[in-house]
Amino acid sequence: MTSAIVATGISKSFGDVEALKALELDIPEGAFFVLLGPSGAGKTTTLRVIAGLETPDTGTVHLTGIDATKATPAERDLAMVFQSYALYPKQTAAENIASPLRARKLPKSEIDAQLKRVSELLHIEELLNRYPTQMSGGQMQRVALGRALVRDPRAFLMDEPLTNLDLKLRVEMRTELTRIHRSLGRTFLYVTNDQVEAMSMADQVAVLREGTVQQVGSATEIYDHPANRWVATFVGSPRMNLLKCTANGRLEGDGWTLPNPGFGIQGERPALFGVRSEDLSLDVREESASLAGKVYAVEPLGDRTLVDVEIGDQRVIIKAAPTASFKIGEEVRASVDLDRVHLFDADTESAIARA
Numbered sequence: 001m002t003s004a005i006v007a008t009g010i011s012k013s014f015g016d017v018e019a020l021k022a023l024e025l026d027i028p029e030g031a032f033f034v035l036l037g038p039s040g041a042g043k044t045t046t047l048r049v050i051a052g053l054e055t056p057d058t059g060t061v062h063l064t065g066i067d068a069t070k071a072t073p074a075e076r077d078l079a080m081v082f083q084s085y086a087l088y089p090k091q092t093a094a095e096n097i098a099s100p101l102r103a104r105k106l107p108k109s110e111i112d113a114q115l116k117r118v119s120e121l122l123h124i125e126e127l128l129n130r131y132p133t134q135m136s137g138g139q140m141q142r143v144a145l146g147r148a149l150v151r152d153p154r155a156f157l158m159d160e161p162l163t164n165l166d167l168k169l170r171v172e173m174r175t176e177l178t179r180i181h182r183s184l185g186r187t188f189l190y191v192t193n194d195q196v197e198a199m200s201m202a203d204q205v206a207v208l209r210e211g212t213v214q215q216v217g218s219a220t221e222i223y224d225h226p227a228n229r230w231v232a233t234f235v236g237s238p239r240m241n242l243l244k245c246t247a248n249g250r251l252e253g254d255g256w257t258l259p260n261p262g263f264g265i266q267g268e269r270p271a272l273f274g275v276r277s278e279d280l281s282l283d284v285r286e287e288s289a290s291l292a293g294k295v296y297a298v299e300p301l302g303d304r305t306l307v308d309v310e311i312g313d314q315r316v317i318i319k320a321a322p323t324a325s326f327k328i329g330e331e332v333r334a335s336v337d338l339d340r341v342h343l344f345d346a347d348t349e350s351a352i353a354r355a
């Protein structure tokens with residue numbers, strides 16, 4: 001498959017701050033590719049380097065196979081959408097959207113045709129004559145997107161474009177964006193620190209931490225097979241449970257023992273046992289592998305109840321049915337779905353593969 005964007009060995013420092021450290025990215029043509037990471041991970045810097053707004057200290061950027069490291073932003077032919085809408089206040093939605101086309105001095109018929117295409121795509125036909133002050137945040141956001149979409153660039157770079165919206169609009173816009181991506185067939189590089197947003201829209205996610213890529217994969221791959229402890233606990237809510245253990249033929253922790261479900265261990269080594277709260281169950285069937293503990297806290301959340309259970313000197317969170325009723329201090333057993341558990345090396349924190 002052709003790559004739309006390849007970043008190789010990108011480093012970038014601002015004074016003492018190393019924002020990017022030998023960053024590597026390979027974004028396939030036509031992908032909805034999400035850069036996910038916490039605040040300060042280097043997401044915006046990565047976009048700016050790719051867009052040509054920032055010069056990397058080392059490394060190269062290739063766009064559809066061509067070295068663009070020294071190209072100007074205009075030569076790169078990428079459209080950027082920012083978190084702030086940055087609409088011209090004295091222009092209507094239609095004028096805002098058409099501004100890149102007017103700048104290129106396209107004939108009016110062409111501008112009208114583009115405007116029609118984009119406003120249909122974004123469902124904003126009825127907003128075209130309104131000024132920014134007459135629109136909601138979500139409407140302005142769509143107009144700002146429209147202004148990027150009329151350009152038909154090589155790829156779209158989007159930096160947290162939904163951050164200012166309320167939850168309902170965000171959810172709506174996620175659906176819209178995936179629909180638009182599909183209908184345009186263009187490469188989207190999308191930055192967010194919101195894992196739900198990343199998971200719901202991306203074909204591929206790159207998880208970024210302190211200027212380096214930790215893992216690249218589909219949302220499911222990253223959720224089900226996190227490459228290391230950091231990714232495992234960054235992705236997923238509640239966080240993945242981690243219990244210290246000694247691993248060999250069995251996994252032994254403080255007050256618990258489970259069979260080793262096939263992790264490749266030579267000899268005996270300290271490790272971290274990881275299990276997501278939905279892969280533990282308080283409906284224990286007799287023969288299943290289980291952990292014994294004591295209820296520490298119960299948090300009913302409407303659609304589910306989170307039960308916090310003390311196991312030895314550590315705690316785990318277990319997802320239970322909304323109707324579940326447990327008393328604090330109650331002795332419980334949690335069965336473990338051994339097909340879905342994880343093991344991380346205690347020193348390197350990398351995931352240990354199954355043999």
Ligand SMILES: Nc1ncnc2c1ncn2[C@@H]1O[C@H](COP(=O)(O)OP(=O)(O)OP(=O)(O)O)[C@@H](O)[C@H]1O
Nearest residue numbers: 014017019037038039040041042043044045046193
């Ligand atoms: N122009 C700059 N001058 C100095 N430091 C900067 C500059 N731009 C970014 N940084 C620093 O580089 C690091 C990465 O910043 P960046 O904005 O890329 O992170 P981010 O992942 O986009 O974060 P956020 O989600 O908060 O926007 C941060 O420590 C930031 O403070």
